[in-house]
Amino acid sequence: MAAVYGAPFLSAFGSSMRIHSSALQYFDAVRRAGSIREAARRLNVASSAVNRQILKLEAEIGTPLFDRNPSGVTLTSAGEILAHHVIVVLQDLDRTSAEIEALKGARVGHVAIAAVESVCPALLPSVLGNLRERAPRITVNAKMMGSALIPEALESGLADVGIAFNLPRYPDLRQVYVASFKLGAIMAPDHLLAKREEVSFASCSDHPLVFAASDLSIHQLLAPVMRQANRSVEPIMRTNSIELMHQLALKKPVIAFQTPIGLEKLIAAGDLVHVPLVGPVWSDLGVYVRAGRSLPAPVDLFLQILTGELQERERFEHDRH
Incomplete structure (x- = not known):
């Protein structure tokens, strides 16, 4: 299992079946990277190939998807609409890929996590150790960030699971579990x-x-x-x-x-x-996923282990008080 703390997230389609148009995959890479050159570097292809696919996609749709500027690219309004569709499509592809692998008897897949810093010393390593024992072929990528940034990571598809303190209600997020701890x-x-x-x-x-x-x-x-x-x-x-x-x-x-x-x-x-x-004075540590998403088996397994660990810690905390 590859647990990379603080490293950039892997592309959502990096380990999935490539059954969708390359243009959608290249579009998603450019959206994430913020530039065609950086997207090409991450994909290990020529910048011209990425640019060609984006231009082809824009021609088919009939409107620009990115605003080009000296520092990179940003999504247009049309690009924002397409991005929402692409996130759903590629995440569903991850789920489909994991289900097909499960039919072969293999627990294979990837989980991207966005989490607050305080879960790193003990909680997350314990969860990842348990995951490795049960499914050693599931890879994990974890990025640390403040609670306020985690909803955007989930909504944009950069993360499958968010772990954050005291988040307000977001219509695009589903709270899987919440545990309370005393400040x-x-x-x-x-x-x-x-x-x-x-x-x-x-x-x-x-x-x-x-x-x-x-x-x-x-x-x-x-x-x-x-x-x-x-x-x-x-x-x-x-x-x-x-x-x-x-x-x-x-x-x-x-x-x-x-x-x-x-x-x-x-x-x-x-x-x-x-x-x-x-x-x-209690603080709520919540576990979140994007609302309406059918979760791939690796993500579901990770959530089962994580909520189990949180339940154990919460029981100990409430016993103290």
């Missing part, structure tokens, strides 16, 4: 507040704090808690890096805020503690 203060085990069962934000504000940047869901979750505490607090740092928050929280007396997801190894090693905040 808490994270700190060194010898911190003055580390032995408490719960801690208030007001108590934390007496110490140097690290805040999540506004593009992380933690920021929105913590905002009402800060307003209720009625204290004006200036953090020593704001960052969108979960790993940097971890490293800063290791240094007493600094405090950061997060759910236990992503802290499993640090907590088990005794390097950090997670003290829940007072009150019903």
Whole structure:
């Protein structure tokens, strides 16, 4: 299994049967790459061949599909309409290919994941290890991004599965599962507040704090808690890096805020503690797919394993509270 963290996604048709027009496949590659030259490089074909297919497709449709500019290409309104159709067609091709392989007794396919950074240390590796044991010929590509960017990755076909915190309702997404985890203060085990069962934000504000940047869901979750505490607090740092928050929280007396997801190894090693905040401050970690899509067997298997892992962690979290 090839699990590539942070690498570009593979083309949706890279491992599928090629039973559709090359023009549609080349169109999708250009849409993803944002340029004909880069699409040709990824496809390992000549740029002229890609351009020829795009021009042929535009002639058949009778309108430009891309606006050409010095930095690359962008979809026209007609291109946006065609893109929606092509995403559906090529994703359905993946499902068909996987079903045919299943008839041969093989579990073969590919799963593209868009996920928040905090699932990387423990949750995602555990899921991928389980997947590899059950279906070693399924390949995986994972890209880390903020929760706010994940809906677009799913809607555009860049990802099959999204794992994100506190997403609002999107009509084009289906929530497969959601697990709730308590937001808490994270700190060194010898911190003055580390032995408490719960801690208030007001108590934390007496110490140097690290805040999540506004593009992380933690920021929105913590905002009402800060307003209720009625204290004006200036953090020593704001960052969108979960790993940097971890490293800063290791240094007493600094405090950061997060759910236990992503802290499993640090907590088990005794390097950090997670003290829940007072009150019903829960964060929802959801699993999403594009609405209306018939899922290929490899994606469905991945979802089964992922939801099982989340259910186990959620039970442990609720038992604590």
